[in-house]
Amino acid sequence: MGEIIVIASGKGGTGKTTVTVNLAIALCKKNKKVLIIDCDCGMRGSDLMLGLDKNLVYDTSDVIAGNCFTEDAIYPYQNVKGLYLMPAPINPEDEIAPQVMKQFTDTVKNSYDYILIDSPAGIGSSFTTAVVPANRAFIVTNTEPISIRGAINVRHALLKNGKKDIRLIINRFNEKKFRELNIYKDLDEIIDLCQTQLIGIVPDDYQLVCFSQSGKPSLNTSPSSEAFSKIADRILGKNVQLAFPKKMK
Ligand SMILES: Nc1ncnc2c1ncn2[C@@H]1O[C@H](COP(=O)(O)OP(=O)(O)O)[C@@H](O)[C@H]1O
Ligand SMILES: [Mg+2]
Numbered sequence: 001m002g003e004i005i006v007i008a009s010g011k012g013g014t015g016k017t018t019v020t021v022n023l024a025i026a027l028c029k030k031n032k033k034v035l036i037i038d039c040d041c042g043m044r045g046s047d048l049m050l051g052l053d054k055n056l057v058y059d060t061s062d063v064i065a066g067n068c069f070t071e072d073a074i075y076p077y078q079n080v081k082g083l084y085l086m087p088a089p090i091n092p093e094d095e096i097a098p099q100v101m102k103q104f105t106d107t108v109k110n111s112y113d114y115i116l117i118d119s120p121a122g123i124g125s126s127f128t129t130a131v132v133p134a135n136r137a138f139i140v141t142n143t144e145p146i147s148i149r150g151a152i153n154v155r156h157a158l159l160k161n162g163k164k165d166i167r168l169i170i171n172r173f174n175e176k177k178f179r180e181l182n183i184y185k186d187l188d189e190i191i192d193l194c195q196t197q198l199i200g201i202v203p204d205d206y207q208l209v210c211f212s213q214s215g216k217p218s219l220n221t222s223p224s225s226e227a228f229s230k231i232a233d234r235i236l237g238k239n240v241q242l243a244f245p246k247k248m249k
Contacts, residue, residue: 002035002109005116005235006134008158010150012121014140015171017045018212019202020118022225025218026232028082032113035074035084037105039130040120042092050077050085051215059087061094063104070108079218084112095125098132105133114235123157131158136165139196142172145183151194167199169231174204198242200231 007020017040024034037060038046047053058073063086077083089095096104109115119130131137137158141151151168158166168191184190191198202208207222233240 002112003114003136003235004105004109004134005114005136005138006039006119006131006163007116007138007140008119008127008131008154009121009140009147010123010152010154010157011141011147014142014147014150015202016121016140017049017118018208019138019140019169019171019228020116021046021049021212021217022208022220022228023231023235024083024114024116025080026225026228027114027235028080029229030232030236031082032236033082033084033111035086035108035112035115037086037115037117038088039096039101039117039126041088041095041126041129042090043120044088044090046085046118047075047087049212049215049217050083052077052085052087053215056087059089059094060096060101060104061089061091064096064100070104074108077218079216088118096129098125098129101129102133123154127154127157128161131161131163134163136167137163138167138169138199139194140169140171141190141194143170143178143181143184143187143190148190148193151196155194155196166196168194168196169200169202170198171202172204173201177204199234200227201242202227202231 038044058068062068063073120126141147205224208224211220
């Protein structure tokens with residue numbers, strides 16, 4: 001049965017879409033079949049990141065409204081075997097209700113090893129839609145106080161929605177900048193504040209941005225791709241060491 005993981009953060013711009021897309025690719029490279037459901041209604045971005053934006057005709061709202069078959073709104077990503085995308089509605093008024101999304105994911109989850117749900121910023125109704133079908137949640141945070149506040153708030157919202165299996169991803173980590181900022185002693189302090197077990201650290205990586213923003217994330221071979229590969233291994237239950245920066249241990 002497919003595992004459904006929602007990628008959330010509270011604050012916008014922490015890297016949810018980047019993490020969703022690159023983690024999905026990392027899982028596919030380990031021979032898994034993965035569906036990304038973009039739940040960022042009105043602000044979808046994963047189609048752009050996968051370079052699929054020009055091919056899209058249907059989205060989740062068309063399936064729900066009966067305008068097309070489910071498979072018409074699921075787009076294969078040609079560059080990576082096993083990766084599929086279901087785009088979010090482009091129109092904010094086409095937001096899907098949480099229970100409808102749950103019913104929909106129930107019908108497709110057995111066709112995939114993993115479904116990754118890219119959630120919107122905030123903890124409003126569209127966040128609930130993204131969260132309700134999931135059996136796991138990853139919170140993406142940066143190392144700035146506003147991002148950490150978002151992570152704490154989103155954790156409360158996840159717990160309120162009955163989600164107990166929650167992990168933390170620290171994204172855009174740059175040790176030099178972290179030291180210069182000098183707000184937190186070490187990453188443990190951030191993990192403690194978020195009260196969430198860490199599953200991975202993704203470096204601040206301009207190469208990742210270049211590949212992701214140009215619709216070619218599968219070509220990235222920089223250190224961030226290794227970080228995503230390690231998180232994928234941990235999702236698969238492998239005992240892989242966390243890539244903690246040595247000096248910060
Ligand atoms: N690990 C990273 N290193 C450098 N830039 C990143 C990283 N992750 C995300 N970004 C950049 O941060 C910005 C926001 O990322 P995005 O994935 O769109 O965030 P969200 O979906 O949370 O709004 C983008 O410009 C993206 O390229
Ligand atoms: Mg996004």
